[in-house]
Amino acid sequence: MDDPISILFNATLFIFAVFLIWTSFFVVKQKTAVVVEFLGKFSFVAKAGLNFKLPLPLMIRTDPISLQLHQMKEEVSVKTKDNAFVTFPISVQYKVIESRIREAYYELSSPVQQISSYVLNVVRTETAMLAMDELYTKKEEIASAVKLELRAKMARFGFEIVTVLVDEPMPSKEVRMAYNRVIAAERERESAVNEAEAIRILKIGEAKAQAESLELTANAYVKQRQIYAQGAKESMEALSVALPTLSAQEVLQYLADMDHRDMLREASKGPGTILIPQTNTSNLSESIALLESKSQTTDLNLREMA
Numbered sequence: 001m002d003d004p005i006s007i008l009f010n011a012t013l014f015i016f017a018v019f020l021i022w023t024s025f026f027v028v029k030q031k032t033a034v035v036v037e038f039l040g041k042f043s044f045v046a047k048a049g050l051n052f053k054l055p056l057p058l059m060i061r062t063d064p065i066s067l068q069l070h071q072m073k074e075e076v077s078v079k080t081k082d083n084a085f086v087t088f089p090i091s092v093q094y095k096v097i098e099s100r101i102r103e104a105y106y107e108l109s110s111p112v113q114q115i116s117s118y119v120l121n122v123v124r125t126e127t128a129m130l131a132m133d134e135l136y137t138k139k140e141e142i143a144s145a146v147k148l149e150l151r152a153k154m155a156r157f158g159f160e161i162v163t164v165l166v167d168e169p170m171p172s173k174e175v176r177m178a179y180n181r182v183i184a185a186e187r188e189r190e191s192a193v194n195e196a197e198a199i200r201i202l203k204i205g206e207a208k209a210q211a212e213s214l215e216l217t218a219n220a221y222v223k224q225r226q227i228y229a230q231g232a233k234e235s236m237e238a239l240s241v242a243l244p245t246l247s248a249q250e251v252l253q254y255l256a257d258m259d260h261r262d263m264l265r266e267a268s269k270g271p272g273t274i275l276i277p278q279t280n281t282s283n284l285s286e287s288i289a290l291l292e293s294k295s296q297t298t299d300l301n302l303r304e305m306a
Contacts, residue, residue: 073091079127087171091167094159
């Protein structure tokens, strides 16, 4: 039968061996890393897979450090060049540089807060030189400025800034209302200008049409007078040949009376009452009588000559 002391020693030795093995070998998961310290001092970085270290308490391992891509979102309130207050939603994607895990673990106690501080500083500096409407067109420039600044600052702490995304600026409610009023006023002004231009074009078109109409009317009137003059000339010549004893004044008076009579005939075709001045009637009768007497005298002379 074994000695109880020997049994206790062997059990203690077995437990100690298990303890040494248990605290010496460890597994690190994929996309993570573990910092191993020797008596409180940095020793090495354990990568993914099975790793070995000196047993406790000589060497201890820290909590795993994620090597995956992380994203932080920040809403930065800024004041623009034209004194408008705007909120900028910004997303920053970052990760630990695998070759600088030691710096990432020891240099910063809160990397998210540090990145947020840098973002706040850069965005406020960039937007202070821009008007509110420029923020919408220069988002990419602001994102590039933030990315360059963060890369330079965070690289020495073991962090890589992969991407910086700047979303649409969000003005305050008061700024949005004021901006909408400005846009509405601008649209109303443009509408008024367009309407005035349309009226101007319409008036010009009407004036041109009226001018062309007047020109056509004047040309027709001139043409009518020319035809009338030509007809009057031919009528006078015919009357002068038929009645050589008539003077030019008497022929003109006769033609005028004929025009007057034709006018009355045309007017009588329409509805209503026609008023005929007595002066014109007497003149017409006198002209007809004169023409008849002249015609009879001419006939008599011709018969005597025959």
